[in-house]
Amino acid sequence: MTTASSGTRSPTQHASWRSRGLAAALDYAQASHARAVAVLVALTLLAFLPGFFQIPPIDRDEARFAQATKQMVENGDYVDIRFQNEVRYKKPIGIYWLQAAIVKTATRISGHEVLPTIWLYRLPSLLGAIGAVLLTYWTALAFVTRRTALVAAAMLASCVLLGVEARLAKTDAMLLFTTLAAMGAMARVYLPWRRTGVIERGWTNPAIFWTAMAGGILLKGPLIVMFVGFAAVTLVILDRKTSDGSWRWLAGLRPAIGLLWMVALVLPWFVAIIGKAGDSFFAKSVGDDMLAKVTSGQEAHGAPPLTYLLLFFVTFWPGSVLAAMAVPAVRRAWRQPGTQFLLAWLVPSWIVLELVVTKLPHYVLPLYPAIAILIAGALEAGVLSRARWLIHGTIGWFLFAAVICLAAFIGLVLIDKQLGFPAWPFAAAAIIMALMAWWLYETDGPERAVLRAVVSSVLIAITIYGVVMPSMSALFPSVSVANALRASSCEKRDVVAVGFQEPSLVFLVGSNLRFVDANSAADFLFGGSCRFAVIDARLDRNFAQRADTIGLRYSQVQRIDGYNISVGKPVTLAIYQSDNR
Numbered sequence: 103m104t105t106a107s108s109g110t111r112s113p114t115q116h117a118s119w120r121s122r123g124l125a126a127a128l129d130y131a132q133a134s135h136a137r138a139v140a141v142l143v144a145l146t147l148l149a150f151l152p153g154f155f156q157i158p159p160i161d162r163d164e165a166r167f168a169q170a171t172k173q174m175v176e177n178g179d180y181v182d183i184r185f186q187n188e189v190r191y192k193k194p195i196g197i198y199w200l201q202a203a204i205v206k207t208a209t210r211i212s213g214h215e216v217l218p219t220i221w222l223y224r225l226p227s228l229l230g231a232i233g234a235v236l237l238t239y240w241t242a243l244a245f246v247t248r249r250t251a252l253v254a255a256a257m258l259a260s261c262v263l264l265g266v267e268a269r270l271a272k273t274d275a276m277l278l279f280t281t282l283a284a285m286g287a288m289a290r291v292y293l294p295w296r297r298t299g300v301i302e303r304g305w306t307n308p309a310i311f312w313t314a315m316a317g318g319i320l321l322k323g324p325l326i327v328m329f330v331g332f333a334a335v336t337l338v339i340l341d342r343k344t345s346d347g348s349w350r351w352l353a354g355l356r357p358a359i360g361l362l363w364m365v366a367l368v369l370p371w372f373v374a375i376i377g378k379a380g381d382s383f384f385a386k387s388v389g390d391d392m393l394a395k396v397t398s399g400q401e402a403h404g405a406p407p408l409t410y411l412l413l414f415f416v417t418f419w420p421g422s423v424l425a426a427m428a429v430p431a432v433r434r435a436w437r438q439p440g441t442q443f444l445l446a447w448l449v450p451s452w453i454v455l456e457l458v459v460t461k462l463p464h465y466v467l468p469l470y471p472a473i474a475i476l477i478a479g480a481l482e483a484g485v486l487s488r489a490r491w492l493i494h495g496t497i498g499w500f501l502f503a504a505v506i507c508l509a510a511f512i513g514l515v516l517i518d519k520q521l522g523f524p525a526w527p528f529a530a531a532a533i534i535m536a537l538m539a540w541w542l543y544e545t546d547g548p549e550r551a552v553l554r555a556v557v558s559s560v561l562i563a564i565t566i567y568g569v570v571m572p573s574m575s576a577l578f579p580s581v582s583v584a585n586a587l588r589a590s591s592c593e594k595r596d597v598v599a600v601g602f603q604e605p606s607l608v609f610l611v612g613s614n615l616r617f618v619d620a621n622s623a624a625d626f627l628f629g630g631s632c633r634f635a636v637i638d639a640r641l642d643r644n645f646a647q648r649a650d651t652i653g654l655r656y657s658q659v660q661r662i663d664g665y666n667i668s669v670g671k672p673v674t675l676a677i678y679q680s681d682n683r
Contacts, residue, residue: 124553132249142239142252146232146259149560150268153567154228157269158578158606159220161668164270165605166190168223171201171271173613175209175217181374186608191379195371196320197273200226218584218610223271230276231268235259237279238471241286244293245440246479253552254471254478257421260559261474263467269567274464277322281468283314284330288355289443292337295351296439302354312360316367329451329468336446405461410452415498417463420539420555421474423498424548427487428480441476448472481548496540499555503536506562510570517665518574525569532561579664579675583636584610586660586677592632598623600645601638602675604668620644627680628654639674655681 131141159165170185183190183198201223208216216222238258242251258264267275287310291302318326334352341348415422435441448469455465480486507529514522539554575582579602587595596614599607603617618626623635624645635656637645649656659677666673 123550124557125550128249128252128549128553131252132247135248138239138248138252139236142235142255142259143232145256145556145560146235146268149259149265149563150228150231152564152569153571154224154269155221156572157220157567158581159609160270161580161604161606161666163272164220164223165609167197167273168201168220168271169605169609169613171198171205171223172217172609174198174202175205176613181371182378185605186613189379191375193273194320194323195375196317196322197226197271197276199320200276201271220271220609224269227270227272227275228268230279231264234264234275234278234282234471237282237286238474241282241289241471242475242478244286244289245444245475246482250478250482251475253481253549254474256556257418257474257477257552258471260556261418261421261470262559263417263463263470265559265563265567267464267467272464273321274467277318277325278468278471280314280318280321281326281329282471284311284318284326285333285447285471287311287314288330288334291354292351292443293439295354296341301351305356307354308356308360309363311355312364313367316364319364319368320371326468328454329447332450332454333443333446336450337443340442340446404459407456409461410456410463410466413463414466416502417466418470418473419502420499420536420552420559421477423496423555424477424481424486424552425473426495427489427492427548428477430487431480431483431485432476434485440479444472444476448476481552486548493544496543496551499536499539499551499558500533500541503533503558503562507533507565510566514570514574518576520573522570522573524573525565528561528565528569532558532565535561576664577667578606579662579666579673580604580606580610582660582662582664583607583675583677586662587611587634590632590634590659590679595632595634596626597634597636598626599636601641602636602666602673604666607636621648624648624652624654627656627678628652628682629680630682631680633680634659635678637676637678639676642676645678657681 127141131138159168166185170183170190173184173186174180180199180202181195183193183195204225205216205219205222208219208222235255235258239251239255242254245251246254264275264278267278287307290307291311295301315326315330338349338352414425418425432441432445436445452466452469455461458465510525511522511529514520535554535558539551539558542554543551571577584607587597595612597611598616598618600618600620600623608615616626620637620641621644623637625648627633627635627649635645648654656678659679662675662677664673664675665671
């Protein structure tokens with residue numbers, strides 16, 4: 103496109119934008135890498151920012167991670183990982199360091215304490231998600247054209263699972279970022295070798311690869327080694343029939359120096375934590391966490407094989423609607439170097455994760471970019487299946503948008519007794535865009551259809567995360583408790599909780615919060631004023647009986663009705679204050 107010297111668009115350009123719509127935006131973005139990056143950053147901010155600042159801490163994983171980081175900052179110990187007095191050695195230190203760095207920086211800039219500000223702890227996930235979308239574009243450029251790389255990145259940016267992880271103070275968005283960096287660098291070493299037989303001698307890709315590997319290990323231990331290692335081994339095995347030295351391309355990764363660099367990055371913390379905790383770190387992380395997940399369903403998260411395949415159609419929506427259409431083309435092209443690399447990235451690790459007993463949706467997230475690039479490549483080549491039953495399946499765009507928006511409003515009515523009128527325009531627009539993606543699929547083609555579905559996904563994010571969830575105060579009883587305690591006249595408060603033991607309560611109320619039984623809560627209040635007890639209503643009678651026995655004088659500060667999303671049940675909490683002096 104060209105622009106007039108005055109900076110206004112010509113009539114021809116206006117006609118192009120009117121006729122091509124979202125495809126014209128893609129035309130603009132593909133003109134240069136700078137434009138592509140700018141458009142993708144804008145898309146990710148629209149997709150990930152709604153609700154990012156407003157949604158309170160989510161139980162339980164996010165609140166546990168954030169509270170462990172908060173205690174690091176409070177105690178000044180950046181080696182040991184603890185939730186209150188309990189060690190948290192299930193994951194390495196990486197995400198805690200990233201969160202702590204942001205919280206410390208924000209404290210210095212603002213000049214006051216920001217420890218209970220949950221969105222600060224989410225920033226690494228947001229940056230990791232944005233970086234993962236940009237790295238999907240960068241990685242895809244090794245396989246497809248710039249325009250198609252944009253489509254692949256847009257599919258990842260709009261997928262449901264990444265939208266969730268971008269808003270949670272956990273490890274998974276950053277793990278996706280490091281895995282993509284490693285796989286993108288490896289693709290740039292492998293593909294030239296397959297096409298020309300020349301082994302890369304540069305240092306840029308090896309530096310990216312081994313630094314990303316170190317980052318992934320510090321974030322989540324050996325998972326990144328599994329994803330990358332299975333892909334490399336699979337490629338070596340597959341290439342044995344087509345090359346005498348199927349492993350020679352690995353020399354382009356500079357493994358000797360690269361391994362030393364990776365070890366130099368990860369070893370200091372491992373030495374430090376072993377010096378502090380002894381072998382208990384490996385007992386907890388390898389034995390109690392990793393190996394236990396292989397053989398049993400940890401924390402009631404066990405599921406049979408093929409669970410991830412079934413979840414895929416929801417977690418990778420809207421891109422998942424085109425996945426089945428791409429399968430025949432991928433099967434025909436599986437011997438091509440690019441397709442072979444992407445399948446080596448995807449298939450072995452997916453099979454292993456399906457066989458592991460413990461299953462959580464985010465475990466397969468690092469494999470989704472490979473799927474996005476495969477689908478986008480089939481779209482670019484015009485070889486998506488034209489089978490009628492698969493084309494009819496594009497109704498999945500409309501059905502998902504309609505069902506998820508309807509479910510959000512039903513939940514709003516049932517849990518918070520409100521209709522959520524401010525969210526209605528966004529929900530209606532999301533459903534209309536999804537309807538157009540389906541209805542006009544054959545008329546306008548798959549590229550425009552998927553772009554409309556991407557816009558629908560962004561509008562759904564605004565509906566649910568930006569409007570519905572922040573307005574559902576009943577979903578976050580810990581916030582109501584913390585607000586009630588802050589409203590008291592006491593400058594320093596001592597608090598115990600009975601029955602309701604969610605990590606978000608610790609994060610919001612304070613690290614010195616203790617979880618006790620009903621009798622101990624009454625004894626605690628008897629110790630003096632400015633003492634508070636948060637009691638689950640089911641244990642109210644036990645507390646009252648003990649209070650009568652010891653002659654405790656107390657008053658009710660507030661009674662809170664809410665919903666505990668961790669257990670999926672309503673909860674009523676009473677906050678009592680000691681009247682003893």
